[in-house]
Amino acid sequence: MLSVSGIRKAFPGVQALAGVKLEVKAGEIHALVGENGAGKSTLTRIIAGVESPDEGEIRLGEAVVQWHGPAQAKAAGIHVIYQEFVLFPHLTVAENIFLGRMPRNRLGLLDHAQAERRSREILDRLGVSIDVRQQVRLLTVADQQMVEIAKAMIDTPKVLILDEPTAVIAGREVELLFTRLRRLREAGVAIIYISHRLDEIFALCDRLTVIKDGQWIATQPVAGMTRDTLITMMVGRDLAHLFPPHEQPPPAQPDVVLQAQDIHVGRRVLGCSLELHAGIITGLAGMVGSGRSELAMAIFGGLPMERGTVTIAGRSFRTITPGQAISLGIGFVTEDRKGQGLAMLQPIGANISAASLETVRRGVMRDGRREWQIAEEDIASYQIACRGPGTLVSTMSGGNQQKVLIARWARACHRVLILDEPTRGVDVGARAEIYRIMRGLAARGIAILMISSELPEVVGMSDRVYVMREGSITGILEKDEITEEAVVDLATHDRQAA
Ligand SMILES: Nc1ncnc2c1ncn2[C@@H]1O[C@H](COP(=O)(O)OP(=O)(O)OP(=O)(O)O)[C@@H](O)[C@H]1O
Ligand SMILES: [Mg+2]
Structure with missing residues (x-):
């Protein structure tokens, strides 16, 4: 259905694709995998006509095509769900969903009622309940992603490309998305699926192509491959320990660095208490939407709390601002790195020092x-792929942007570091x-709070875990009690049964 070959693309100072x-065949889900900065998103943008290649050929069916802009690719049946959302926050x-394609009534006027009805149908099929009249800026990141996916479902595309569609959704939403994608595969759509979650590739995809430093490495059926062979192909070495072993056991009776008591935030957080300890990594698990981010935000002062107190280093607060939190040595790596985190048009240096x-x-x-x-030190120690401290963050790949954000807060915090996904x-x-x-930060005595939807990460990294469900903390797990089953159980058990 779609084939590209010999694609080269250079940006100033970087050969992104070489x-x-x-x-990709019709009726196939084809994974495109590779490290951060390998060139996956750039290839996607070339296929979609957003960027033009310096060299190379794109074929759709039998015909060689050359796009003059994305509208042409879209008209030819290529639809892309981008890694960074392209939603308009103030529109509903x-x-x-119907941007640029609003249905019109017989008088030629925009037919909002029809757009709303059809949007509702599409979202129903995706299994999500979102008010279609709401402004997108008021939605959670996960719901925004579902809107992004819904845009691709209006009419059946020939080629559908999804660039990390599950980065911000989890559990049931992922399953529903997979069900939809399998149906589109049956309908003969050629699907390109980009993800860093390897288990998704094994669960969903038929074949995969690995790229590294802008070059093709291999194309293979997924069946018969193991995780380890895939990782070796991607990274070029095997990774014995994804989760580093403890160099020293975590402190047995650690100091309480931060205490949150009976925190209430709107209807999302309903009376949560937690403690963070020096040198301990505390996991905060639960489903997307269970209130984890809101609780963490309230502790940091990013959301007002209606009730509750936060105590840091002996000082109690009923209201706290991010400025106060930062001056007390708290850092916050947000889940929405583009919206609330990085200054995209600034260089790495300024972002790290911010x-x-x-x-x-x-x-x-x-x-x-x-x-x-400082930026040079962090670029080296975090292995940030870039040309140097002057590189603009907007030109970096997603994973490398994330490292910049972590570097910033690792520099700024000396008591607590909160990391959201x-x-x-x-x-x-x-x-x-x-x-x-x-x-390393924990070993230096920093208390870490890690919000994560990925169970292996929660289990692999946490010394303690709080689990949330529907705004409440439903359990605390310590050491050996921390298993995927135990977390799922606390995160999903429904209220009636409890
Ligand atoms: N507009 C641009 N200007 C300069 N360099 C760019 C631009 N877009 C991408 N690059 C560079 O091209 C390379 C490939 O980036 P790309 O975003 O395609 O990687 P990726 O495989 O999608 O990575 P990730 O998994 O992190 O999303 C990177 O080195 C990136 O910094
Ligand atoms: Mg990318």
Whole structure:
């Protein structure tokens, strides 16, 4: 159905693609895998006509095509769900789904009622209940992703490309998405699926293509492959320990660094209490939407709490601002790195220093040399793929952006580091790096709170785990009690049965 070959694309200073090929059949789900910065998203944008290749050929069916802009590719039946959302925050859900294709009534006027009805149908089929009249900016990140997916379902595309569609959804939503994708496969759609979650590739895909540094490495059927062979192909070495072993056992009677008591935030957090300990990695697990992020935000001062107290280093707060939290040594790596985290149009250096400006000031001046030096250290220790501290964050791949965000807060915090889905969109190699960094920070005595929807990560990294369900904490697991089953049980048990 779709085949590309010999694709090359250079950006100033980077050869993003250096001769990639990819061939996808009708009725096939084809995984495109590779490390952060391998060139997956760039290839996607070329297939979709958003960027033009320097060299190479794109064939759709038998015909060689050359796109002049994305509208042409779309008209030819290529639909892409991008890694970074392209939703308009102030438009409603229905307006976003039908953007540029709003149905018209007999008088030629925009037919909002029809758009809303059809949007509701599509979302129903995806198994999500979202108010189609609501503005997109008011939705959770997971719901925004479902809107993004719904856009692709209006009419059946010939080629559907999904660039990390499950980065912000989990559990049931992922299952429903897979069911839809399998149906589209039966209908003969050629699907390209990009994900860093290897278990999804094994569960969903028929064949896979590995790319590395912009080059084609291999194309193979998924059946018969093992996780280890796939990782070796992607990373070029095997990863014995994804989760680093403890160098020293975590402290047996650690100091309480932060205490949150009876926190209430709207209807999302209904009286939660937790304690964070020096040198301990505390997991905060639960389904997407269970209130984990809101609880963490409230502790950091990013959301107002209606009730409750936060005690940090002996000081109690009924209201707290992010400024106060930061000055007390709390860092927060948000889940929405684009919206709330990084300054996309700024270089790496400024992004890393953004939360610890006092370290790069000389009097009232900004010390550019120091900022550059700090960035160089972090680029090396986190293995951030870039040209140097001056690289603009907007030109970096998703996983590398995430490392920049973590580097910023690791510099700024000295008591508590809160990480919301720290490895979302991060490749296996870099993921191991991030885990190593987290362990290192804990070993220095920092209390870590890690929100995660990935069970292996919760189990592999946490010394203690709080599990949330529908705004409440339903259990605390310690050491050996931390198993995937125990977490799922606490996260999903329904109220009547409990
Ligand atoms: N507009 C741009 N300007 C400069 N460099 C770019 C631009 N877009 C991408 N790059 C570079 O091209 C390379 C490939 O990036 P790409 O986003 O395609 O990687 P990816 O495989 O999608 O990674 P990830 O898994 O992190 O999403 C990277 O080195 C990236 O920094
Ligand atoms: Mg990408």
